[in-house]
Amino acid sequence: KQEVTQIPAALSVPEGENLVLNCSFTDSAIYNLQWFRQDPGKGLTSLLLIQSSQREQTSGRLNASLDKSSGRSTLYIAASQPGDSATYLCAFNQAGTALIFGKGTTLSVSS
Amino acid sequence: EAQVTQNPRYLITVTGKKLTVTCSQNMNHEYMSWYRQDPGLGLRQIYYSMNVEVTDKGDVPEGYKVSRKEKRNFPLILESPSPNQTSLYFCASRSLAGRYNEQFFGPGTRLTVL
Numbered sequence: 001k002q003e004v005t006q007i008p009a010a011l012s013v014p015e016g017e018n019l020v021l022n023c024s025f026t027d028s029a030i031y032n033l034q035w036f037r038q039d040p041g042k043g044l045t046s047l048l049l050i051q052s053s054q055r056e057q058t059s060g061r062l063n064a065s066l067d068k069s070s071g072r073s074t075l076y077i078a079a080s081q082p083g084d085s086a087t088y089l090c091a092f093n094q095a096g097t098a099l100i101f102g103k104g105t106t107l108s109v110s111s
Numbered sequence: 112e113a114q115v116t117q118n119p120r121y122l123i124t125v126t127g128k129k130l131t132v133t134c135s136q137n138m139n140h141e142y143m144s145w146y147r148q149d150p151g152l153g154l155r156q157i158y159y160s161m162n163v164e165v166t167d168k169g170d171v172p173e174g175y176k177v178s179r180k181e182k183r184n185f186p187l188i189l190e191s192p193s194p195n196q197t198s199l200y201f202c203a204s205r206s207l208a209g210r211y212n213e214q215f216f217g218p219g220t221r222l223t224v225l
Binding site: 032034036041042043044046049089091093098099101102103104 | 144146151152153154155156159169170199201203213214215216217218219221
């Protein structure tokens, strides 16, 4: 069964830093992956979707990459801001329906 | 606006009192699903539906029921809630027109069972 690991579990950085969040998976037979943002006690906001045939997607200061051969995806956040503070979740769509989620990385950006 | 809505957003109830959490989407999506989120366990799928009258169990279906009588609605039913069902619940939907489509999530329902 697919297992998804997100490292680190928590990360604190000063404002302005560039940072990378990591997501690893055990089974490369995926259809796509999504990166989500979740604010405390709130819903999930979809940030980026990468199809299995793609290598990366960009939206503003965010860039997500996918390397199926190594079982890794990364979310790069440029010039971090306090408003970026949230939990970031990666999730894989493997069988076309259910998303398999990692447990998330909680990011804190201090001003 | 394309969205998934859930009601209620917050609910406190007592053990054994039947409840229903509603979920509705306005995107004409075939696929709908329920997840629960618990600290340390992440998000886990409860039930899903590929279309009207087609439902199936996810990873943690015990204690839950669902129905899909209309394409836009996918209610989650707890016939006899117990404290271990205290959790944050999310409804999601996606189109099945292609295998690469993203899932859209509702705002969540925080349920507390006393």
